[in-house]
Amino acid sequence: MLIVDVFLDLCLSVTAFLCQPVSLTGDGYVAIISHGFFSGRSPSLDSSLVFALFLVLHMNIMWIPVQFVYRYRLLCKNNTKSMQANFTIAAVTIVYSIVAFLVIKYTCEVRDENQHIGQRVFEMNDWPALQDKRQLNAMVSHVTEFRLISWTILWSFTSSVSIVIVVWCEKMINKHFRQIGNPTHLTTQRMHKEFHRALLAMAICPLITTAVPTLYFCTIIVLQLCPGWLSVFMAIAASSISLFNPLTTIVCFRCYRSAAFKLVTFNLCGKKVQQIDTLASLPSRADATTLATQKTSSRVQ
Numbered sequence: 001m002l003i004v005d006v007f008l009d010l011c012l013s014v015t016a017f018l019c020q021p022v023s024l025t026g027d028g029y030v031a032i033i034s035h036g037f038f039s040g041r042s043p044s045l046d047s048s049l050v051f052a053l054f055l056v057l058h059m060n061i062m063w064i065p066v067q068f069v070y071r072y073r074l075l076c077k078n079n080t081k082s083m084q085a086n087f088t089i090a091a092v093t094i095v096y097s098i099v100a101f102l103v104i105k106y107t108c109e110v111r112d113e114n115q116h117i118g119q120r121v122f123e124m125n126d127w128p129a130l131q132d133k134r135q136l137n138a139m140v141s142h143v144t145e146f147r148l149i150s151w152t153i154l155w156s157f158t159s160s161v162s163i164v165i166v167v168w169c170e171k172m173i174n175k176h177f178r179q180i181g182n183p184t185h186l187t188t189q190r191m192h193k194e195f196h197r198a199l200l201a202m203a204i205c206p207l208i209t210t211a212v213p214t215l216y217f218c219t220i221i222v223l224q225l226c227p228g229w230l231s232v233f234m235a236i237a238a239s240s241i242s243l244f245n246p247l248t249t250i251v252c253f254r255c256y257r258s259a260a261f262k263l264v265t266f267n268l269c270g271k272k273v274q275q276i277d278t279l280a281s282l283p284s285r286a287d288a289t290t291l292a293t294q295k296t297s298s299r300v301q
Contacts, residue, residue, distance in 0.1 A: 012056045019049040 018037045 008056070008059055011059075012053075015049065015053045015056050019053045
């Protein structure tokens with residue numbers, strides 16, 4: 001899971017670097033074109049970079065609920081309601097991926113009736129007209145303004161909150177293990193509940209970290225009114241996603257493995273302690289021999 005996560009983030013960074021999309025607005029329309037590494041060299045390859053960028057973004061967003069289902073399935077093997085919720089999340093993920101792919105394909109497709117609108121938008125922004133309509137990759141109407149600083153604040157806030165949740169869960173698990181003395185059924189049941197809540201929070205952390213900022217980031221790419229800063233922001237945002245998302249996943253995995261190891265160790269130690277207590281409550285061999293002799297003599301009398 002972590003390897004796929006890092007691979008998708010790396011693809012997002014490389015695609016954003018090669019694409020460097022530029023948005024041109026006018027008359028309530030925005031035209032997104034690729035003005036990156038292959039601009040002026042290979043029109044056919046350059047025209048497909050925006051679609052590739054949208055596709056990689058879609059895969060990153062789709063991977064978020066997939067990670068959640070993968071982590072949460074370990075907690076609901078014996079719980080029917082949790083399994084039903086898990087299958088529901090998986091079904092929603094599949095439906096969402098299909099719908100989002102169709103929306104992306106429709107957004108990145110320029111029809112003949114919109115060709116003159118794109119040319120007029122280019123003229124309003126003093127951009128050279130495109131001879132090949134394949135270079136015009138996206139056309140969206142009813143533009144809504146989004147500010148880049150709000151996305152940056154949202155990303156920083158959700159990342160900080162998720163890291164705090166992970167650290168807090170690890171501290172609570174360690175504290176709970178230190179408080180448990182002699183293992184009983186009640187303390188073991190309470191430990192399992194605490195462990196379940198902590199692991200559930202750890203599973204939700206990547207969802208909190210990446211879902212809202214990534215969706216907002218994808219919206220900004222489609223509906224962007226700041227052409228001059230879009231390319232720079234794309235590179236910074238993609239680099240941030242490729243850096244913080246795997247780091248958060250690594251932290252979650254380390255806490256997950258540490259807590260699981262402590263749980264297994266505690267169960268083994270608890271069984272050993274119970275066995276020792278049971279053996280200690282039994283009489284020794286000498287005491288058993290003496291007791292048997294006393295019973296025999298009493299019967300003879």
